[in-house]
Amino acid sequence: MKMSIFKIRTKILIISLVFSLPIILSVFSLLEFNTVSIENNDQLISEDSPKISGSWIVNNILIDETNGAQxxxxxxxxxxxxxxxxTFSNPYVIENVTITDTFAGYPIWINNSIGVYFIIKNVTASSSWANPFLGGIILTNVSNGYLINNNFSNNAGSGIVLDSSYNNTIEGNNLNENDYHGIMLSDNSDDNTIVANTITNNSVLGIYLNINNTENIIENNLIDGQSNQVSGIKLAAxxxxxxxKNNTIINNKFEGILFSNDCNNNTIxxxxIIGNGREGIQFDGQFGPLHKNTISKNEIxxxxxxxxxxGSLPAKPVSEGNIIIDNNITNNGLSGVNLEAWTNSSLIAGNTITENNHDGVYLYGGNNHTVINNNIISNKYHGIYVQYAxxxxxxxxxxxxxxxxxGIYIWMSDDLVISANTISSNNYNGIKLFxxxxxxxTGNIISNxxxxxxxLDQSEDNIISGNFLDINMYRGISLQDSNDNTIIVNSISNSQKSGIHLLSSNYTFVSYNDIYGNSICINETSSVGNIFQNNTCFKTLYVVVIEELFTADEFIIVLKITDEDGNTIEGATIQVWWDGDNVSASMEEMGNGLYNITLNAILVGSEDPPILLNFSITASGYENLYYELEISVDPIAVTVAKIAGDEPFDILSFIMTPAGIIIIVAIIGGVVVVIIIIKKKH
Structure with a gap:
């Protein structure tokens, strides 16, 4: 009679998988434990014998605190x-049990066990029932359970299922190759700890929190999808x-971690999070907003x-206040960080975002995001790309x-503040607005x-102020088809073409900029109504040492000072320090851009450090120049000179080595001698 009831019940369950878990499992609670055997090496074990792994074999285990018989x-x-x-000090223990697969429904089901302390340890169980809400073990309305070192693998459903259960610990279990999830928490399962489990190659999710699960800790788990498991961890509803925290989440088919619909205030x-088929972490807000989650200190x-x-699709709820801080995000297939439409007020701070195959940070739509103190380096496209803010x-x-x-690209976006960034060596422009x-x-350092x-391209009413721009390839600041902009109090230097370039750009206010070392100070083409006030245009000074004479008593050096076009500079003011002493009074202007300095001789041995000669050169309309030489004159060379009649050293030639050392070849009394090494530092 029991067998026919079982068959009828099984057929009903197969037809009715859409029913809730309590209804499904209550059917199985009608069954009793009919087959229990005790085996070890084919010999019967007495109940007082030590329990070892695999020594207890049962069909299934049902504990139901609402049924006095169970x-x-x-x-x-x-x-x-x-x-x-x-009790806490003497919990119930189920240990070293193997659940056979002769029963299709549930291997282990603990039901309505609130306030009872129990441990399930070294148990192996699996089920052939293909339902995500069923699996190796099910806890329904349960607290104070401790599941440790069990193997709940190869289930047609999930490995471990907690339903409306709280304050349980799941530790050190193997949950592999289940047809749905490794671990599933549902329906207000709160304050549980999932720690140090091995979760691999499940067909859907490694760990799944679905429907109002709060205050759970998921820590130190290995979740390896082996390119088959859909996602590592998912939080939903x-x-x-x-x-x-501290999980290793690798090789999942899609996301490493996925959040959807109304999951808030979580901490990752x-x-x-490495080697997953889609994003390392994805928050999908299309079915409900995701607020105030923190993503911190992860390796992605x-x-x-x-x-x-x-992000979410257009016209969906807005996700706000998420924090992305102190992560290392590198070498991902698209952007390092991507905030899409309908995300507001996010903080992206302190991250290292490098070598991603699209943008470092991509902001699409949304408003009031803060991107601060990040290192965004060597990404394939833009460092920071903002569209439609x-x-x-x-x-x-x-x-x-x-x-x-x-470096930073702003596309069809208004009212942004770009300040105090260091933007260098990007392949296109440092900052571009379209x-x-x-x-x-304001206040950026933009170079190389x-x-x-x-x-600025087709952009209006922008303010460019207080920036330091140096050695940018073509232009320091360039405007094309851009009107009514303000360029004030910038330092713009050493561009190959113009410091400021205005092309078809009208009514620009350009004031109090220092512009020096550029081929052209300000270039204005096809533009009207621009105002230029109180700008200072400097050119660059160049120094060439054209003659050196050295004796045992004095050194004589002749400099030539020119601009970048080779025009000689006369009337320059030159301050000179020799071995730390101000010897500027010894500098003599010779005309035609030549300046002579006579120094007291200081001799050094070949193993001694050189003597420092410093020049500070200023000239009206030119950038101040600091120039430095290190000079070594070996006493042996002076001795040779004295033998030759105490003649001065006439420079015959010099050789620049790859290390920057200049070897001077001189004629002393008709004898060619290598006597001087000068290391040119500037």
Whole structure:
């Protein structure tokens, strides 16, 4: 009779998988434990014998505290595989049990066990029932459980399922190759700890928190998808205030960590998230916003798409206040950090974002993001790329170097503040604005970029102030088709073309800029209404040492000072320090850009440090120049000179070595001698 009831019940369950878990499992609670054997090496073990792994073989285990025939006390009295009293100091223990697969529903089900302390240890169980809410072990409305060192693998459902259960610990278990999830928490399962488990190659998710699960800790787990498991960890449906910490999450088919619909105030910290098929971390807000989550101190590398992505489709709820801080995000397939539409007020701070195959940071839409104190280096496209910003973003104090395109690119975005960044050696422009208005670019250090330091294209009413721009390839600041902008109090130097370039750009206010060392100070083409006030245009000074004479008593050096075009500079003011002493009074102007200095001889041995000769040179309309020589004259050379008649050293030739050392060959009394080494530092 029981067999026919079982068959009928099984058919009903197969047809009715959409029913809730309590209904499904209550059917199985009707069954009794009919087959229990005790085996070890084919010999019967007495109930007093030590319990070893695999020594207890049972069909299934059901504990239901609402049924007096199936509660912990009754089971402990009836079966040898359970011991203890259910208190903190004497918990019930189920240990060293193997659950056979002869029963399709649940290998282990603990139901309505609140306040009872128990341990399940060294148990092996699996089920052939293909349902994500069923698996190797199910805890329904349970607290104070401790699941340790069990093997819940190869289930047709999930490995471990907690439903409406709290204050349980899942530690050191193997959860591999289950057809759904490794571990699943659902329906208000709170304050649980999931620690140090090995979770590999499950078909759907490694760990899944679904529907109002809060205050859980997921820590020190190995979650290896082996390119088959869909995602490593997923939080969904208002699972909030959880901590995901120190996990290794690798090789999942899609995301390493995925959040969706109304998951807030979670912390993702110190995880290694590597080699996943899509993003390392993705927050998908299209079914509900995701607020105030923190992503901190993670290693996010080599994921096939982005490092971190937060966003939703258009016209979906807005996610706000998420924090991305102190992560190392490198070599991901798309952008390092990607904040898409309908995300506001995020903080991206203190991250190292390098060598990603798209942009370092990509901000699309949204408003009031802050990007601060990040190192954004050597990304394939832009360092920071902003499109369609809806309101103010603050981009400040970042190091944005050596990116493949622009350092910072602002595209059709208004009211941004770009301040105090160091932007260097990017392959295109340091900062570029396209069709972007009312932005402020201030206090940045922008150097060695391959086109311009700052480029405005079709952009109006922007302020460029207080920036230091040096050695940008073509232009310091360039405007094209851009009107009503303000360029004030910038230092712009050493561009190959112009310091400031205005092309078809009208009504620009250009004032109080120091512009020096550029081929052209200010270049204005096809523009009207621009105002230029109180700008200082400097050129660059160049120094050439054209003659040196050395005796035992004095050294004589002749300098030639010119501009970048070779024009000689007369009337320069030259301050000179020889071995730390001010000897400027010995400098003599000879005319035609030549200046002579006579110094008291200081001889040094070949092993002694050289003597420092410093020049500070100023000339009206030119950038101040500091010039330095290190001079060594060996006493042996002076001795040779005395033998030759105490004649001065006439320079015959010199050789510049790859290390920057100049070897001087001189004629002393008709004899050619190598006597001087000068190391030129500037």
């Amino acid at each position: 509660d912990w006390a009754t089971r402990e009295a009836d079966y040898a595989w359970i011991s203890g009293g259910g 208002s699972s909030s205030n959880n901590i995901i 910290i110190k995880n290694s 590398h080599n994921n096939n798409m982005g490092g971190i992505r937060i 809806l309101n103010t973003h603050f981009i400040s104090k970042n190091v944005v170097n050596s990116n493949g395109r622009e 069709d972007s208005n009312f932005n402020t670019i 970029n391959n086109i311009s330091g700052i480029l």
